Amino acid sequence: MPLNQFCSIPGCFFCIMKEQDSSLRRNAISEYLKHVALIDDEELILVVSGIWNMAMTRPDDQELPYLGVFECMANLIRKSVDDRSWLFRNQNIYISYYAAHIIGSYTMNNVEFAIKAVESGVIPSLMELLRGKISWVEQRVAVRALGHLASYEKTFKSVAIYEKEVIELSMNLASACLEIVYTMFVGVKDTNKRLKYHSDLLARGVGGIDMENQKAEEWASQLQCWCIHLLNCFATKERSLEIICKQEFLEDLSEMWGGLVNHSSPAGVGLIRILCYTKFGRKSIAESRHVIVNLCNLSRSSDDWQYMGIDCLLLLLKDPGTRYKIIEISTSYLVDLVELRTLAIRPKFGETITRVLLNDFRRKSKIMNADVQRELEEIWSLKVERSNRERATSDEKLEEKRVLVNLLKQEGNHRFLVGEIDEAVLQYTEAIELCPLRYTNERIVLYSNRAQCNLLLRDPDGAISDATRALCLSSPPNSHSKSLWRRSQAYDMKGMAKESLMDCIMFINGCTKSKKSPNQVKIPYYAVRMISKQMDSTWLFKASQMKTSSSHPEIERPMCDNRESGDRENTNEKIIRILKQKKSFKSGLSTILEEPLFGKGGNRRGN
Template structure:
């Protein structure tokens, strides 16, 4: 295989004959496939001299399709302890991979996607095996571009486990782009940029550069609070940064609000008692912080103090008589109903205050009731044009809910709040999960009528898919391209989103049956032009 790649690189006349143009691609593909899970094959490949020709493909000596299989093969070879030194001995591999991770989407867009009439025929054949038209080719190009970026990140990640390579990786122009390298929806199994950031933050050498980029910390907070599959990776990064005395003071004011919203998570993935771990780290931060340069702001101290008080309150309630807890629960219900009444009359600010009062009364163990109160208050914040507060309350509700991140109304409200802040990816993921929850719900107010997605949810998903499109930045840079399936909308230009309702124009109906025992209106889903915002009476 190595000899065939070299022949294609050195003899362009031979490469242009018959079907020879495909040979370097398939040779590199075979190397990657055979070394994927077999260390002995990887060792044989290295001894056979496959790395130098793969490096030439990685440099772009042919085209991006050969770069894709070359970075894949090198990533497999770098996975094994026995073959990594051979990969690392070619110092340019890491630099080339970093450049490819940053430029891969633009390369595929400008060299293939943008100009249909200039597409190389053998690229089209590789993508679709000669079957399918322009639309199929374009879809596969997005998938392959995503793979090109994600496999580049995987190769870099192999280097990131070694401290000696951290300085090369932790260049600000690369680090700031990592949170946005998520692969769209076609590579949902790849940890992408957030996975590499997690590896970097595991090293003391890596935490300093990450903490020095405020944009990265903000992005980590957004991912940690979202329904992203890799939410736990962002939480890990924030906790490691807070536990490091050299970086804690740089990130604590930004990280604390996001982590406090997550402090009621019981388990996330393989991590048990994650909420308790968050509380312990925040408590240690307060105790270890001194005065001067490393001091914590008063606002941050107050937030952590409130969190610790709530944990203390939970301990007190364990020793309270059941009768007293029932009284507190009943009082919270009365105040919540007062909030519902104020909301219905249009006094949104007053309703929010009542929901806050009800939360202070409601027993900590009454999780279902607290989910509803937080979700109701999130809706109030939406109507008051306070998206950050709405995200905080919706996140509280989603963390309390069982299963985690699956409370439909909170997902929908947070999706709208993310939209107000321009966080397209986070809004898209919540909106998709919201539709998924509705499709599985037996609640007459949540289930989809005739299996049809509500128009307003469909419009939000379409809007955010345009905004989070894999080639969006490349499209803006190179003049834009018409979006398939949405005639007239051009990437790189502001589309008219006037048809999309704001939070004050449409939301869901009631929860159906009050979780505390009272019946509510079993109103059906309504057309977005007919519906009115309602807080949950449950």
Template sequence: MNEPEPSVRRAKLSQCFKEMPLRDDQEHVLVLSGLWNISMAQPDDPEFPALGIFECMAKLIHRGIIDQNWLLRGQNIYIPYYAAHIIGSYTMDNPQFAEKAVKSGVILPLMELLRGKMSWVEQRVAVRALGHLASHEKTFEAVVVHEVEVISLAMEIASNCLEVVYKEFVGIKARKRPKYHCDLLTRGVGELELQSRKAEEWASQLQCWSLYLLNCFASKERCLNLICNTEFLHNLCGMWGGLVNLTSPAGIGLLRTLCSSKTGRENVANSRQVMESICNVSRSSDDWQNMAIDCLLLLLKDPETRYGVIDIAASSLVDLVELRSLGESKMVGETISQTLLQDYYKIKFGFLKLKSQEAEKALEELWELRVENIKRDKLMSEQDMKERQVLVGKLKKQGNQKFWTGKIEKACKIYSKALELCPLNFRKERIVLYSNRAQCYLLLKNPAAAISDTTRALCLSGTVSPHSKSLWRRSQAYDMKGLAKESLMDCLMFINSRIKSEHTRRVRIPYYAARMINKQMNATWLFANAKSKLCIKKEKTVDEYESKGEYQLQEMMDAKNMGFPGKPMI
């Protein structure tokens, strides 16, 4: 590496890459660690790929899999991990390097790691590398050779990896954790807490990278019937990467891709559980809210899935029709309105009957809001507007008085009356009215209605400066429904909005919000379900053991009472 003459240096490196898989040298790990650092820092440098690094890495992985004695000698057990990681780093954004890697034979060794020939740690870097290879047009075909197996393994890993990581690392005592896993996770300098934190991050990446690999196939409409397995789609709804990996769209990203194909749309639309999950994300503070809305719009634009989706999602989408922008997407609410109302006349005049009365009512309300009320407001004079504003203000005060005297249902009705009369361009007044009515619904134990009203208030307030009270109230409503992730996201946004507010810059996080975050962080912990399942299995094992013990004791008692030979009478 320190050779000053470039030609001599390249010749030595090329020779080193050829000989490394054949030699037993305890310094291999140090060399690979250095190559790992270089591949991460300079992934576009063509020198090492041109000198045979991919073939070297492929052979090292292969040797680690077939030669257990060599693998367990010294520090060789670290080698397959570093080798697969180096392949993934060089092929991430460089199609030319990816082609060279495929020609060097990296696919088969990576497939062995993906099959779990070593551990979840190596699976993580293998699925990462295969995902990068599958993302490039020219190397995708090389991965397609193993299409069914790759997809099946990726689905299995995505569904079960959190349980595996918890069972094999996070959930066991520190002294039982594989030392090389600990060293790789923390670079040899971490304590128990850091190990667990990094394991959570890596487990999330393993799941998300598996979904990314599946996404590469789904985007090309390959094996969609296999990917659209009903159980897997249900599991997909809960795959969100956790707070440790918010940069990945995870499950909702794959659902968005599936909704771009006819087969995918049919399977997604046929699952009420999946549809309801998408609706929840569409009305949340999730970073991928826009993808959930895209899913619903794609399903609505398909005549084959449109009316089934309207039955389930209409009431959720109507809450979003006044959303102006979401990230880079503009006129989001207007797009939703047009999509929902494009054939409303069929329903309005009795040519079409929906299965859900709730959906029909939601569309009727949307028509009233976006058509009739706009016409009404255009016909109102400036004086009429002022009078309406005064009247709405009086009704709001009346509603507040009823609320503070404990007459919640009456307050709710007054707020509803005020909303009916309030012109659409009085956005601030409508935000407060929706939010106040949502508080009434919370006290009346109607979280669904509270979510609807708070979502409408938040759409009116916009995403740049969301109405903080509505965020907190929606967080409470989602908590009442047992939707911990949605509740957590809203609560975090609520705290963020308070911190940003000039008036509350010095105010600490409210105790009630901190308590909610603590509750939902525990509920949404990446390994929460894995821990629960493991505890249930342990309880079953104990129960079976105890039952077996009781049965054996009963046999002994029966034998004693019946005077079986060999059983002394006591």
């Protein structure tokens, strides 16, 4: 039976794929792929997008990878870069995007395919796209594919041939990509001036401008996270650390946040932690107060990657060469975490923090200032002396203390209700100092109540400290609703939008746990207001918008963005969607979700 019996196009690729005789089909596919680059009509985009669909839905299928698909895609990318007249004919402008995506999808989880891709010469073609020869859209899929190839030991060396260039391009792109995407696409005032093929690729013909903006935000974050992932591949091997550890980039890195767009990626802190495992990396990171403060803020947050921030600080504190460079900054944050319980499948995480902080406490180092010494003495008193003393105290005596603590708390509550806030703080403080360590619930309430007093006294630092201590005692950590809300308010007072947002999301999450259905969820209005405010402040392109608005008056944030809507119901729906998407703790390198396929047979795969 002729391959094209039911098709008017001679040698139609899709007819070839339907051939039942496997030998005939393989031979025909192999011959077809060798000559795809010679096609110069509308058929080409149909073929390449069809292969893309196969790569997305059946990435482990061996047929195309072993019949020349990688060499074919590499040739198409080279043609896109080298022949501009060809690029702008028909729909060829889409070809390089699909070609690089096909390479990345097949090599995502299969080392044998990755080896085949390298042998087929894909890396030089991908490097052309990474250099920005076409646009940021193609850079995104190129860095994704290179990241997969660099992840395998057997193909890393082939990527490392371009090591210095790959490192520098990835660093520059990670730092600049948000501004690039905003300037070139999201912030364009006249949406008719957006590149049409970018709009088509982002929205896939579904959803219009709203979908375009949402997907552009996701893709920009993915581009940044994949650049970080590619750098991770070199950093884990301690390669090019002198380039990666430039102070300006480290400061940029500490601001890179996967956030709500890429909540499954540790983004910047993932690479910072890798660097902290190396002596050169620790030395470089310890020299930047900006980076250390950002790690400290992360350590006292309800972000999924809180444990990574703590890890980084502990690695720096364990190294004698960096300990005293960061101890004055970090101790005031970590002192609030010494009673932290299991976090990210790590039992007694607070005990680890305690041991590291008290490592040389007995030596009374003159390098540490009086504030650090006082904070370490507080830890020693709480975790050693008080703990030992209470173990030697009878249950009867401890219960007597508990009764007295309850009386002090009631007096503090009364003082609070009549507006005597300073006096209430004194009562709560006395109760905290007297309350036996075993009475966790009582201590949570006391710390949380004192945090509320500190809020009213306009002392956000005190409120954050007390709320954090309450949240460390809660089980699981970061689950005490009142403390989450109070710390969210305190972070808001300090202008720390990201930290405030994460606490507010966790607070709302607690509000929904007792509900059987999302339709029954009633989110408090004050929380809706807070989360709307912080989502606006943490918008991925916020800094780019502020930076470009004065110099490029034709660029502005699109009015279609939901953050500027006053519709409370829309905000509720968006919050519930975020809560459904929010992942539990993860470890390792970046994980970035693929964009969904629209239409029949589409699915969503994880990279």
